[in-house]
Amino acid sequence: MSSPHSPGTHAEPGTHPGPAGTRSAGVPAEPAPAAVGRAVDRVDAPAKVTGRARYAAEFPYEDLAWAAFTYATVTRGRITAIDTAAASALPGVIAVITHLDAPRMKPSPKPNPIRSMESMATATSVDYLNTPEVHWNGQPVAVVVAEDPETAAHAAESVAVTYEVLPHSADFAAEERHAVPQRNSVIQHASGTKGDADAALAAAPVSVDLRFTTPRHHHNALEPHATTAVWDGGRLTVHDGTQNIHWLRSQLATKFDVPVGDVRVLAPFVGGGFGGKSMVWPGTILTALAARVTGRPVRAALTREGVYRSVGGRQPSVQRVAIGAERDGGLTALIHTSTAPMGKVGGAPEQITSVARHMYGAEHIRHRQYTLGLDTLSTTNMRAPGESIGSFAMEAAVDELAYELGLDPVELRLRNEPSSNPIDGKPFAHRQLTECFANGASLFGWPARSFEPRSMREGSSLVGWGTAAAYHPAWQLPANVTVRLDARGRALVRCAFHEMGMGTATAQSQIAADALGVPFEAVTVEYGDSGLPTGPGAGGSAQTASVASSLLEACEKLKKSIGTPREGESYAQLLARTGRDHAEAVVGSETRVGKRVGQVRFTAKYLREQRRWMKAACGAHFCEVRVDADTGEARVTRWVAVFDVGRVVNAKTAASQLRGGIVMGIGQALTEQTLLDPRTGRIMNPSLSEYHVPVHADVPRIDVSWLDDPDPTMPLGIVGVGEVGITGVAGAVANALHHATGRRLRDLPLTLEKLL
Amino acid sequence: MVEVRLRVNGTAREIDVEPQVSLLDALRERLGMTGTKKGCDQGACGACTVLADGERICSCLALAVQYDGREITTIEGVDHPLQAAFTEHDGFQCGYCTPGQICSAIGMLAEHKAGAPSAVTEELDGDGAELTDDEIRERMSGNLCRCGAYNGIVDAVREVAGP
CATH class of the missing domain: 1.10.150.120 ([2Fe-2S]-binding domain)
Incomplete structure (x- = not known):
């Protein structure tokens, strides 16, 4: 093993070691040009293009041991015998840990967002390795620790498990009829009504009433989940690819019954997440357990199959969208219902029908979600949970209605663009969907489209153009931040936020630079470490706005504490003139009581704001597909999207976020599905060879743009760009495929055998 | 154990590995060169791509012993x-x-x-x-x-x- 790496000195990897202190040796004489809005390069680019960026499985430790897992092969059962002799006998095996000898861990708290948002970190209620019960096909039932990764993997496969098989069902189609209405929660409306949508639908002169299905999806971040865990007495240090440092820390403290302050979580770089690294999955907990049992630093890097076995994916769904309209296209009725399973042992219900609340100004609206439990691993959030698959059904149904009416699909949307939130009349904080459609149609050349399906053939290619709306709500989470400015004009921002590729460190550096009047290059940001002020989780497209809100407050506090500069004087110069080395400001308390008070205050203010305004990002997609008339092979060949995402902090990283969402949406539309054997609940395609994510050849030039008009109700006018990109994409592709071929496909993915 | 001599980014390196150890694991876990990534360990994702005598290969599908005497370039040795x-x-x-x-x-x-x-x-x-x-x-x-x-x-x- 290479040089030892003390866990106490890991501030550096999460720091952007920018040229602070080199280029900013002197105090700038001129005010710095605004950094916000510029397309500056990522601050972590040098680390990422040279291989220096270290991910969770890449921190060297002396005496490191390796863990690997044995996964259950039955759907539901009880372990009656577990033979570890062969595994234990392999040279290099240090320990084989099973439910027979694993130390007791505290049970995971039941997720309850009202009591504590942190309880949401619990991915599953199963006390894996503390119980002989098996609740899903793939549940870890043994942990092997060995001197090297190959031995650990071999030994894990040598553990022989005998089960008593218990009655089970993992068959969504068979169990669908047992679904029950989902309850509303503080974070989502599972149902809502305005007027009498069923009567209005029955009375409507023109209507569609359609059934859509979407399959399970997996995030497939390129970095498989990995953990390196080190105990030092009762103190635990964990390197983990997490997008929820704070939740992971408190969850580890709960499971191992140690004070939260004795757990340190480090995640300076995370190799993609998309929701798959939000919750705490067994691999992380069991690596910490293995380290505790063996007294060695232990690393587990899940195999790709291991990720499928032990980390949840997106819910599959069956959806109904029914729309009634007058002959002029004015909507009278809008009904959207969904049924989607979770694991009996946990899961995250997606807000699949929420788009019905916000998108179209129908007189009568009804939406409702139903859920059921299956004997499978928990489901979990995946990029734009709910809106992503819900917008597929909604946008495809609107397109079908347009064809029933003989109206251009853009025109139908514009005629039904509401002036306030359709379900409850709440004012929009900001909504420029009409402008998005107008700009997008013009950029794409939409007016040249012929209405009739199969009317744009070129040689052996059937050409189709499709459109759809995009929508994702704007959220905020609490964030604690400290800011420091020194007399040389260097600024340091500290917050335990996450960098999974969104460009957060870059964007926050830009925001701090402008707020403090220093050059972008003079700002250093520290993140990805639970030793820093508590940051928000990376989810809900909320991180940038959440950190920005506290960062701006901290900068104001800091400037106030420094005093009032003279004409032409910077705050750094004022510090220097008054003989002070630096000044620091803190937003948010790190004490247990302080945190709780902060959370309550934040939530109260946030809910007040949310009741007052409907805040969201939106956009318009336009795409071209070409379908081979003989083989049915469909390719997306052109894409234009225009978004209303409030202020854009960094044009370069925001464009990548929006494009990335569209690329994942193209996968959702055409190729992606997790195949679960309904008899056994076993995932049949747990690999990147068999689960098809888009590759270079699947992705055309994607022209993204935005209106760049700040949302007056959000910090700096930022709305968030991480998720809105994927919404509507599968709908746009389905609509383009119809235009190309005349076929309506309502079951994702839209593969060629369905087109032929 | 097999002794393998590699030239990695221009430097001669000697490692003793079991024959089943992949070139990727040899680089990452024996030589501590973690710039090369493991995304699937079965040649489906390309994250482990390195250059062997200038040709791109998936190092997860290569056994370290096969590359005895070869010149391997990883991201740590790239200046491009x-x-x-x-x-x-x-x-x-x-x-x-x-x-x-x-x-x-x-x-x-x-x-x-x-x-x-x-x-x-x-x-x-x-x-x-x-x-x-x-x-x-x-x-x-x-x-x-x-x-x-x-x-x-x-x-x-x-x-x-x-x-």
């Missing part, structure tokens, strides 16, 4: 205009596929220069295909990017490939 181009064109987000994309692009440009055709090359005789965006996409399709930074990667490769 592609790195600046990836930065300029934002050819990555999370960065996990980036070392593989860059090593793969270096190998791909050499293949193209040597006249190797791809599945979308129409003219198979002549001086070789022009490196259009479609050619770049086809030739880089073994390297997955789940963040979806494909447009930026193509732009970066095209800029470095030149006219």
Whole structure:
């Protein structure tokens, strides 16, 4: 093993070691040009293009041991015998840990967002390795620790498990009829009504009433989940690819019954997440357990199959969208219902029908979600949970209605663009969907489209153009931040936020630079470490706005504490003139009581704001597909999207976020599905060879743009760009495929055998 | 155990490994060179791409013992205009596929220069295909990017490939 790496000195990897202190040796004489809005390069680019960026499985430790897992092969059962002799006998095996000898861990708290948002970190209620019960096909039932990764993997496969098989069902189609209405929660409306949508639908002169299905999806971040865990007495240090440092820390403290302050979580770089690294999955907990049992630093890097076995994916769904309209296209009725399973042992219900609340100004609206439990691993959030698959059904149904009416699909949307939130009349904080459609149609050349399906053939290619709306709500989470400015004009921002590729460190550096009047290059940001002020989780497209809100407050506090500069004087110069080395400001308390008070205050203010305004990002997609008339092979060949995402902090990283969402949406539309054997609940395609994510050849030039008009109700006018990109994409592709071929496909993915 | 002698980024390295140890694990876990990434360990994602005597390979599908005496270039040994181009064109987000994309692009440009055709090359005789965006996409399709930074990667490769 290479040089030892003390866990106490890991501030550096999460720091952007920018040229602070080199280029900013002197105090700038001129005010710095605004950094916000510029397309500056990522601050972590040098680390990422040279291989220096270290991910969770890449921190060297002396005496490191390796863990690997044995996964259950039955759907539901009880372990009656577990033979570890062969595994234990392999040279290099240090320990084989099973439910027979694993130390007791505290049970995971039941997720309850009202009591504590942190309880949401619990991915599953199963006390894996503390119980002989098996609740899903793939549940870890043994942990092997060995001197090297190959031995650990071999030994894990040598553990022989005998089960008593218990009655089970993992068959969504068979169990669908047992679904029950989902309850509303503080974070989502599972149902809502305005007027009498069923009567209005029955009375409507023109209507569609359609059934859509979407399959399970997996995030497939390129970095498989990995953990390196080190105990030092009762103190635990964990390197983990997490997008929820704070939740992971408190969850580890709960499971191992140690004070939260004795757990340190480090995640300076995370190799993609998309929701798959939000919750705490067994691999992380069991690596910490293995380290505790063996007294060695232990690393587990899940195999790709291991990720499928032990980390949840997106819910599959069956959806109904029914729309009634007058002959002029004015909507009278809008009904959207969904049924989607979770694991009996946990899961995250997606807000699949929420788009019905916000998108179209129908007189009568009804939406409702139903859920059921299956004997499978928990489901979990995946990029734009709910809106992503819900917008597929909604946008495809609107397109079908347009064809029933003989109206251009853009025109139908514009005629039904509401002036306030359709379900409850709440004012929009900001909504420029009409402008998005107008700009997008013009950029794409939409007016040249012929209405009739199969009317744009070129040689052996059937050409189709499709459109759809995009929508994702704007959220905020609490964030604690400290800011420091020194007399040389260097600024340091500290917050335990996450960098999974969104460009957060870059964007926050830009925001701090402008707020403090220093050059972008003079700002250093520290993140990805639970030793820093508590940051928000990376989810809900909320991180940038959440950190920005506290960062701006901290900068104001800091400037106030420094005093009032003279004409032409910077705050750094004022510090220097008054003989002070630096000044620091803190937003948010790190004490247990302080945190709780902060959370309550934040939530109260946030809910007040949310009741007052409907805040969201939106956009318009336009795409071209070409379908081979003989083989049915469909390719997306052109894409234009225009978004209303409030202020854009960094044009370069925001464009990548929006494009990335569209690329994942193209996968959702055409190729992606997790195949679960309904008899056994076993995932049949747990690999990147068999689960098809888009590759270079699947992705055309994607022209993204935005209106760049700040949302007056959000910090700096930022709305968030991480998720809105994927919404509507599968709908746009389905609509383009119809235009190309005349076929309506309502079951994702839209593969060629369905087109032929 | 088998003694394997590699030249890695110009430096002679000797390691004792079991025959089943992949070149990827030898680099990452025996030599501590973690710039090369493991995304699937079965040749499906390209994150582990390195150059062996200048040719791009998936190091997860290569056994370390097969490469005895060979020159291996990993991202840690790369000093190439592609790195600046990836930065300029934002050819990555999370960065996990980036070392593989860059090593793969270096190998791909050499293949193209040597006249190797791809599945979308129409003219198979002549001086070789022009490196259009479609050619770049086809030739880089073994390297997955789940963040979806494909447009930026193509732009970066095209800029470095030149006219």
